[in-house]
Amino acid sequence: MKDQLKDLLIKCIKELISKGILNEMPSRVRIDHTKDKSHGEYATNIALMLSKQAKKSPTELAKIIIDQLEDTSFIKKIEVAGPGFINFFISEESSTSIVNDILDQGSLYGRSKIGQGQKVLLEYVSANPTGPLHVGHGRGAAYGATLSNLLRSVGFKVDNEYYVNDAGRQMDILTVSIYLRYLTHCGENLRFPDNGYQGQYINDIAQVIYENSGHEFFQNSDLLFESVSKDGLEGGDKEIHIDQLIEQSKSILGESFKVIFKVGIESILSGIKNDLAEFGVVFEKWFSEQSLIDNGHSELCISKLKDSKNLYKKDGALWFKTTKFGDEKDRVVVRENGNHTYFASDIAYHNEKLDRGYDKIINVWGADHHGYIPRVKASIDALGHNSNKLEILLVQFANLYRGGSKVQMSTRSGSFVTLEDLRMEVGNDAARFFYILRKSEQHMDFDLDLAKSKTNENPVYYIQYAHARICSVFRQANEKELELDKSQANLSLLTEDIEKSILRELSRYKSVLESSAVQYEPHQLAYYLKDLATHFHSYYNACKFIVDDKELTQARLSLIHATRQILINGLSILGVSAPESM
RNA sequence: GCGCCCAUAGCUCAGCUGGAUAGAGCAACGGCCUUCUAAGCCGUAGGUCAUACGUUCGAAUCGUAUUGGGCGCGCCA
Missing domain, CATH: 1.10.730.10 (Isoleucyl-tRNA Synthetase; Domain 1)
Known part of the structure; x- marks a missing residue:
């Protein structure tokens, strides 16, 4: 109905142009549903927009437009109202x-079909697999999943993807955290590092390993901590402490370190997958960061950047000239110690996404990542793709309220409300609905009591x-x-x-x-x-x-x-x- | 300091990308169950759209400045 009216109007304007009353087609012809039913069912402001070029008053022009409109059976009445709106009253039969x-x-x-079958890659959640999802991730999950449904319903072909950050230092910290808890289960008495993952889930994973494998991976903890410098709370540096602990564990455990890691990440990932599945959030693909390193894609992108003279060495590290593409400062891709940064993987990842031939790539990110956008776009342009194909949607944080006061959350200490807790407390329906009820760029207060209330x-x-x-x-x-x-x-x-x-x-x-x-x-x-x-x-x-x-x-x-x-x-x-x- | 986001009723928020008298819910007050579920309905009251200029037929919506809040500015991820 709306489209029919629009076609009618466009035809009419074309006619008026050919008669010389109007000069050119407006950039947008709009038919709106009216707010007030005394204005009919539909209205257009076209006469107001075109009155200047027609050099006539809006009402005068509106009358001319109406006279020019073809007769149609579904319209009962057309009137000019207010400053020059044209209101359409639809016949009962049509309505x-x-x-x-x-x-x-x-x-x-x-x-x-307005999406015209365009292929869209929608990436969201992508929380680090270092622990269960918390309520902050829930908003991204609900938003992304709903967006996916919406885009599909209007004719886009959407693939949902979760980027799994299963590489790098945080994975080593995870492994060490699990291993130390495992040793505790074996009866060892040790000091857990300040920078380790403290959550109960780490303990649970360790316990499963202990129950399945007994002392198979056991090593004397004194050996592990031998010549490791003091931890943060002991007056040392917690970063150095954990790094040394990682090195020590790797060399003592050898292959076993990888086994522990594998058990750990699989356990956490399957928890995340279950959690999301129960939340009605389904991903077609779980994309591994490590795979980009293993198959050399990451290295390839760096050498391509090198070839195109976008990299330079400074202070022993390898820098990417992102400023050339509008970023505020250049960024490191390979550290002084030879390790790739997270950004290096991300360059490869986005490049790979575009290689897959999508018409549009959408990333849903937490708003705290906004400063990251220019460098990712820079990498896309530098590697010869079009960064306009990438749209980054930022979702603001969600604060949790219970009984009128804010629920405090601290990730590192493991004291946070998990998505699962939330779903159990308020139910999937209320959780999904509340998350998307606010505009994504709006900060949101998630009131637990309200979500549970039955009023x-x-x-x-x-x-x-x-x-x-x-x-x-x-x-x-x-x-x-x-x-x-x-x-x-x-x-x-x-x-x-x-x-x-x-x-x-x-x-x-x-x-x-x-x-x-x-x-x-x-x-x-x-x-x-x-x-x-x-x-x-x-x-x-x-x-x-x-x-x-x-x-x-x-x-x-x-x-x-x-x-x-x-x-x-x-x-x-x-x-x-x-x-x-x- | 620089960058991004936000500011609308006492509270939580919409406002269809510049249109007609700025809308809901809650809280306040007054009504409606012998009739299809009262987790509902009807009504009253409540606003200088943060402030000031500007753009135009017309601004909550666009621009600039100011104020106030959130976030980000690592060889972390």
Whole structure:
């Protein structure tokens, strides 16, 4: 309907251009759903935009445009209003046709092809596999997964990917942390390093190793700590302390170090995978950072940069001239000690992503990484790809509130609320919904008490309740041996104000979905569903659906069935369930 | 100091990329269950859109400055 109007308008403007009344096509012809129903169903500001080039007043021009519009059956009335808006009133017959469209297309209703099958690589979460996911990662997970659903629903081909940082020093620290806990299980008495991972999960992994392998990996801890310098809290340097401990462990344990590492990372990764899967977040690919090093891709990228004269040596390290591409300072890719930086892997990773032939690459990052964007883009351009293909979406932090005060979190000490804890406490539905309810660039306060509350305050239940109520109506209808039969429905009987409002709401769904997807703003859909639920609840309280008049009953049942369908379709994109009873 | 993000009702937030009288929920106050789920509905009250200039037919929305908050500026990841 909206598209038909738009086509009509464009045609009309072309006509006016050929008549010399207008000079050129505006950059954008917009038809909007009206906010106020006294303005009709749709409106356009086109006359206001073009009044200058036409050298006529907006109202005057609006009249000319209206006269030029072809007659169409679905428009009941067109009027000029306010400063020069053109308002379209749609005929009853056309506005009720949305109900049949929805009923016919069912779960497919709302899908569109504006993505034109473009291939998109969507990377999100990508939390370091050094421990379980916490609530901060949850926001990225919910946002990314919803965005993926949204983009798919409007015709993009989306692959979801998790970049696993399974290389580098942090993995060594992880391994040592697990190993020391393992030794404790073996009965050793030792001092756990300040810089080790303190969380209980480390202990759990160590215990499993001990239960499965007994003393197989045992080494005397005195040997391990021999000539290792003092730790931070002992008056030494905690970084040096742990690095020496890593070196010592590697040389004493040999192959066993790798075995411990493997058990550790697999355990943590499978925990993360399970957690996400239960949260309804599914990745097509888990991309290993280590694989880039093993297959030489990382090295290859560095030599390419070297060949293109983008690298230089300084203070013993190898630097990448990212300033040449707009970064504020140059960045190190190979350290003085010969190790590659995290950035070196990331150069290879992004280059590899683009090699895979995607039309668009989207990264969802925590807002604290924003300073990292210019250097990644620099590396893409330097290696001959187009950095415009990469879009980085920043998601702000989520603060957790309980009982009106902020829940403090500290990752290193292991005292943080895990995503699993959150899901268990408030449920998957509320968690998914709350995470995407805020604009991603907005700081967010996640109120645990609110997410759990079963009131109007909590929009998740509010929407689900609307759905459950509709299901309940159909259960009642069934008991009266009444089946929905839209052929018997006389939709023209839907004349109540609230019924017209619901029809308006339903007709908005498609454009909300598109705008939500294209602008990467899942919250738009969430707010829409809330509005739709509001309209339904009003309807429920104002009118009875199952009445004596058979045609009217069928019409109303059709309307609420269509409403139910939209609620289901929308909620499923948000990854929220639609229970039939509550 | 430099860079990015943010500032809208007492609170938590929308505001469809410049449009018509700025909207919800909560909190406050007043109503609605012998009728399809009261996790609901209806109503009242509440705003100098941080401040000041500017751009134009028109600004919460765009620009500049100021104020106030968050984050980032490692040979960490």
